[in-house]
Amino acid sequence: MNRPQAIERMVEIIKKLPGVGPKMAERLSYHIIKMPPAEVERLIDSIQKARQTMKCCSACYNLSETDPCPVCADSSRDKNTICVVETPQDLIAVSKVKDYKGLYFVLGGALSPLDAVGPEDIRVAQLIKRLKSDKISEVILATDTDSKGEITAVYLSELIKPFGVKVTRLGYGLPVGGDIEYADEVTISRAIAGRKEM
Ligand SMILES: [Zn+2]
Known part of the structure; x- marks a missing residue:
């Protein structure tokens, strides 16, 4: 069975990060899926805030x-x-x-x-x-x-x-x-x- 499409998309994006191989990208994707929703929100928010405020x-x-x-x-x-x-x-x-x-x-x-x-x-x-x-x-x-x-x-x-x-x-x-x-x-x-x- 192939990975669900939504997870496949996450893996594809995450594995482009430096130092992250396909295995690690898969591990991180499944980990994020299992995280409590509030924690996922904090992760997304921290990335967006850093992108918006960094000069x-x-x-x-x-x-x-x-x-x-x-x-x-x-x-x-x-x-x-x-x-x-x-x-x-x-x-x-x-x-x-x-x-x-x-x-x-x-x-x-x-x-x-x-x-x-x-x-x-x-x-x-x-x-x-x-x-x-x-x-x-x-x-x-x-x-x-x-x-x-x-x-x-x-x-x-x-x-x-x-x-x-x-x-x-x-x-x-x-x-x-x-x-x-x-x-x-x-x-x-x-x-x-x-x-x-x-
Ligand atoms: Zn300076």
């Missing part, structure tokens, strides 16, 4: 309920240093490091020649625009340590250095092939302290 910060492209986001709006931060990350989740991970007082820039991905993701597919032009408009003296490249993140860091460093801006890359401590998002606070803190000029 993209026009300075750093962080997701936030306000524009500028709280980090960019914080006048006590060092406006001359920006930490470039791939995703808003990476920004959250780095922001847990208390001794980093600079600002951020969210690229919205990483270069990937194999997947045909080029500079125009991420926010390279916007980053250069920010470098020109703000007095940035140092750019810390905190892209992931996998091959895409490394390619992106090398590309950006070559592009940025001619502007007379110091370009650094996070130092030792981060596992090779790792995602910044999942690194712990102490590791990121050490990696920032040990950053090397590119």
